[in-house]
Amino acid sequence: MTVRPDYALSRARYTPFLFTVVGSERSDAENSGEDIIVLTALARLGIDPWEEAARLAVLPRLEAAQSLAATFINLPDTRWAQGDATGAARRIVDTLPPLSHRPPPPLGSGLFLTWRFWAAAGVLALVALNYMVNRA
Missing domain, CATH: 1.20.5 (Single alpha-helices involved in coiled-coils or other helix-helix interfaces)
Incomplete structure (x- = not known):
């Protein structure tokens, strides 16, 4: 039986990144005060979380953090100052797997x-x- 790529174990290496807390929703939002994780933030923006994690993982850390910070700025129901978004993005990008690790071969x-x-x-x-x- 072939495992669909969506469920392949090679995606598990992005779990620490995708489940890192980005911030909290604004107090006037529907889910006020709830934590927002990277997976939720990316999904709300219509970005595939695993594809974005894979894309960011191969970039230099500073470039990945800048790209992620720009994404956070567009997140609905949150307020970000550029410095706050950049600081959070730098912290979160550090949870991506190191560049030296190659993804395992597909299970098929x-x-x-x-x-x-x-x-x-x-x-x-x-x-x-x-x-x-x-x-x-």
Whole structure:
């Protein structure tokens, strides 16, 4: 069974980022005083949270923080000063996975589909064939 990319474990590495509290709703908002997490903030703006997390994760941290701060400024039912949004964004961007980590391969790809497997199988076949020829 193939796991849909939406549910793949490679997205779990963004969990600390997506569930970090951004701030609270204004007191005159419908859900006054409730905490807003990154996932909620991005979804309210019509941005796919996992795609945005993946996009920000490959950017330099300062650039990612600036981009995220610009996003926070547009968030409805909140009030942000530019400095507040930038400070929060810098703190939140630090929860993204480090750049050195490559995402794991999709769960649908198997061992038999990789070129490394077939290269190793070919080398082993040549070694076995050489052994049999020299033994005869």
